[in-house]
Amino acid sequence: MFRRGLCVIAAAVLLLGSAAACDKDSGAEKAGTSGTEAKAGTEAMTEEKKDESSVGQSAEKAEGKSREGEDPLAGADLSGSYKIDVILKTTSSEYWSYVVAGAKAFEKEHSNIKVDVKGASSETAYDEQQNIIETDLNAGTYDGYVIAPLQADLVKTLISGQKKPILAVDTNIDAPEVLSFVGTSNKTAAEEGGKAAVEAAKKAGWEKIEAISISGVQGDGTATDRLKGYQAGIESAGGTFLEAEIQYADAVADKAVTSMEAIMQNHPEGVAIICCNNDDMAIAAARAAKGNEAYKNTVFMGFDGIKSACDAILEGSETMSVAQEAYEMGYKSVAAAVANLNGKELPKFINSGYPSSPRTMRRRGWIL
Amino acid sequence: MKNKWNGLANYIGTFAALIILCAALSIASPNFLDKTNLMSILKQTSFNALLSTGMLLTLITAGIDLSVGATATFGACVAGAMVRLGVHNPIVLFFSVLAVSGTIGLINGLLLTRLHLPHPFVSTLGMKNVLWGAALIITASQMISFSNTGAEGIMLLGSATILGGFPISFLVVLFIYILMHILLTRTALGRSIYCAGGNMEATRLSGIHAENVLTFCYIMSGLMAGFAGIVSIGRSGICNGANAIQPYDTDAIAACIIGGASFMGGKGTMVGTMLGALIIAVLRNGFTLLSVPSAWQNLVLGLVIIGAVLLDVTRERMQRNKRQKEAGQEKGGEKA
Numbered sequence: 001m002f003r004r005g006l007c008v009i010a011a012a013v014l015l016l017g018s019a020a021a022c023d024k025d026s027g028a029e030k031a032g033t034s035g036t037e038a039k040a041g042t043e044a045m046t047e048e049k050k051d052e053s054s055v056g057q058s059a060e061k062a063e064g065k066s067r068e069g070e071d072p073l074a075g076a077d078l079s080g081s082y083k084i085d086v087i088l089k090t091t092s093s094e095y096w097s098y099v100v101a102g103a104k105a106f107e108k109e110h111s112n113i114k115v116d117v118k119g120a121s122s123e124t125a126y127d128e129q130q131n132i133i134e135t136d137l138n139a140g141t142y143d144g145y146v147i148a149p150l151q152a153d154l155v156k157t158l159i160s161g162q163k164k165p166i167l168a169v170d171t172n173i174d175a176p177e178v179l180s181f182v183g184t185s186n187k188t189a190a191e192e193g194g195k196a197a198v199e200a201a202k203k204a205g206w207e208k209i210e211a212i213s214i215s216g217v218q219g220d221g222t223a224t225d226r227l228k229g230y231q232a233g234i235e236s237a238g239g240t241f242l243e244a245e246i247q248y249a250d251a252v253a254d255k256a257v258t259s260m261e262a263i264m265q266n267h268p269e270g271v272a273i274i275c276c277n278n279d280d281m282a283i284a285a286a287r288a289a290k291g292n293e294a295y296k297n298t299v300f301m302g303f304d305g306i307k308s309a310c311d312a313i314l315e316g317s318e319t320m321s322v323a324q325e326a327y328e329m330g331y332k333s334v335a336a337a338v339a340n341l342n343g344k345e346l347p348k349f350i351n352s353g354y355p356s357s358p359r360t361m362r363r364r365g366w367i368l
Numbered sequence: 369m370k371n372k373w374n375g376l377a378n379y380i381g382t383f384a385a386l387i388i389l390c391a392a393l394s395i396a397s398p399n400f401l402d403k404t405n406l407m408s409i410l411k412q413t414s415f416n417a418l419l420s421t422g423m424l425l426t427l428i429t430a431g432i433d434l435s436v437g438a439t440a441t442f443g444a445c446v447a448g449a450m451v452r453l454g455v456h457n458p459i460v461l462f463f464s465v466l467a468v469s470g471t472i473g474l475i476n477g478l479l480l481t482r483l484h485l486p487h488p489f490v491s492t493l494g495m496k497n498v499l500w501g502a503a504l505i506i507t508a509s510q511m512i513s514f515s516n517t518g519a520e521g522i523m524l525l526g527s528a529t530i531l532g533g534f535p536i537s538f539l540v541v542l543f544i545y546i547l548m549h550i551l552l553t554r555t556a557l558g559r560s561i562y563c564a565g566g567n568m569e570a571t572r573l574s575g576i577h578a579e580n581v582l583t584f585c586y587i588m589s590g591l592m593a594g595f596a597g598i599v600s601i602g603r604s605g606i607c608n609g610a611n612a613i614q615p616y617d618t619d620a621i622a623a624c625i626i627g628g629a630s631f632m633g634g635k636g637t638m639v640g641t642m643l644g645a646l647i648i649a650v651l652r653n654g655f656t657l658l659s660v661p662s663a664w665q666n667l668v669l670g671l672v673i674i675g676a677v678l679l680d681v682t683r684e685r686m687q688r689n690k691r692q693k694e695a696g697q698e699k700g701g702e703k704a
Contacts, residue, residue: 091509092504092509092609092610093509093610094509094510094511096509097508097509097510121500121613122610122613217662218661218662218663219663244659245659246659247656247659248661248662250614250662252611252614253511253604253605253606253608253611254415254600254603254604254611256604257603257604258408258412258652258653258656259656261405261408261411261412261653262405262408262653262656262657264404265399265402265404265405265408265657266397266399266657279511280511280604280606280608283513283515283604283605283606284603284604284605284606287515287604287605288603306510306511307510308510308511308512308513308606311513312513312515315515315516317513317515317516317605
């Protein structure tokens with residue numbers, strides 16, 4: 001059990017948002033496990049708030065409006081009989097299965113609330129999600145909607161003029177119909193990961209800190225946000241992000257191996273940081289570099305902080321992962337929708353926290 | 369003898385394209401001709417070359433197998449699920465994956481030959497979705513890592529090297545390609561496969577059990593995809609059901625088509641397919657070395673496929689015209 005708990009802490013290269021919600025007592029974990037460095041802290045988050053004006057993205061703007069040290073749903077009325085529609089990017093991945101679990105946990109705890117969770121078959125099935133949203137909005141059988149948009153601009157058009165409460169989860173939708181954004185932004189999360197990776201690389205003995213990203217599907221919004229975030233974080237921490245050498249590996253482990261082989265070919269001297277679009281790719285890239293002395297101390301950073309990534313970090317095959325609190329996103333977004341239906345005014349941003357909270361670990365069965 | 373030279377002439381264009389591509393990339397990237405990189409290309413070729421083997425057999429019979437990529441992913445996920453259940457013996461895992469993938473191929477074949485689905489496009493497309501869902505179900509939509517599970521043996525096929533870096537996976541590919549070449553060119557079964565693709569009715573009338581021949585091709589396609597799945601485990605160290613929807617099938621089709629296969633059936637060779645698979649791997653490897661965005665990679669690969677087919681069609685038309693001209697001259701001579 002201790003192993004499980006430790007791995008969560010190690011994987012959780014935090015998140016941002018209003019530092020706030022993140023309990024200062026438990027925060028600022030620092031753990032070192034087989035070259036693993038994980039950092040979560042209020043300092044970084046406060047910094048992020050200072051920088052909010054320069055970020056300029058709607059998601060970050062929304063985050064800035066969140067108030068420190070306050071749970072926006074504390075004391076909210078969660079009674080009543082409502083039907084909430086949760087439309088996710090997909091339900092076919094470990095990360096999204098945590099969001100599903102969170103939403104369903106709320107339903108289980110509140111027998112009067114019915115939660116339907118849907119999702120496209122993959123994170124590139126844009127048409128499929130569009131059809132789901134159109135159908136459900138037109139059906140009129142739901143009292144509130146929670147949407148994780150695959151293409152935020154497209155969803156903005158779809159929900160235009162809707163009167164029922166709509167919340168964005170995981171990825172923000174910059175539309176007046178959206179009452180609140182529950183989650184963290186990929187860009188800011190990756191930025192914090194980038195900063196932490198530079199620190200980890202320094203500790204691993206790298207003097208020249210260069211970073212190459214093995215990205216996901218070229219043109220995909222999530223991949224772009226993570227890429228930009230990594231770049232901003234690494235550069236702000238004093239590293240060099242080799243923008244001209246970005247590798248697009250379609251978010252697949254197999255292609256990440258091919259990209260890593262090319263990186264090793266181009267940089268026989270080694271690269272300090274390899275930041276990947278997800279954990280699958282980070283594990284695969286690290287495996288491809290195994291045995292190459294020049295890459296012995298390279299920081300392989302993934303994204304999502306899924307359970308298998310935590311195991312990989314403990315085994316030393318992945319160095320660190322940018323973790324988002326998927327379970328809380330699911331739970332809090334449904335709770336917020338119900339609270340709003342009962343008259344509660346919601347802030348523009350609800351922080352879903354980061355996965356070091358003992359409550360979450362207990363819920364997942366990672367600690368007793 | 370004349371036929372043999374004609375056959376070689378068919379490869380010369382593809383082979384020349386591969387050489388020109390390598391020459392251009394070696395100029396553009398000083399690291400391209402590095403031994404380690406060349407070995408990487410062979411590693412990267414293995415997965416697609418295995419999928420292409422099965423795809424070629426189905427294309428020769430004028431069919432198609434759109435489920436090869438999903439079968440490979442599902443096979444890898446079967447191994448992952450078994451590891452989770454505590455099965456760590458690599459031999460058991462290896463044969464389980466092959467048994468499962470062979471069975472998938474058998475089902476594809478039976479859907480076509482015994483249940484008479486109109487075209488394998490339909491059945492294998494359906495199977496691709498079935499396998500995608502099944503892969504996610506058996507892994508509970510989670511990525512499974514094989515490292516430090518006690519089942520590392522299963523990763524040897526995709527990761528081990530000999531003779532200073534030569535990948536075992538490519539050796540296996542070469543062995544399979546030689547066997548398949550012999551099967552297709554030196555055995556009655558091989559000729560039956562070409563026959564079935566050329567003219568199904570004539571095949572049936574000549575006493576060949578065409579249905580069994582077709583079923584055999586789909587079983588082989590499944591088995592080869594299973595091999596590819598095991599190679600993928602070795603390369604990445606993980607399996608993930610979500611990858612079943614990746615367009616691995618189109619890369620396999622592209623390798624076959626570049627190598628001279630046709631959707632009309634009756635055409636295609638193992639040598640050509642290997643050249644096609646190598647061209648795709650070299651293209652992707654070279655572009656990756658040069659950090660060319662994937663949008664350009666896809667664009668160029670698309671143009672290569674179109675160019676290869678165009679070249680093939682033009683060559684065939686010229687040969688047909690030449691034959692007709694020769695026949696006309698012979699007829700004229702007889703009359704005179």
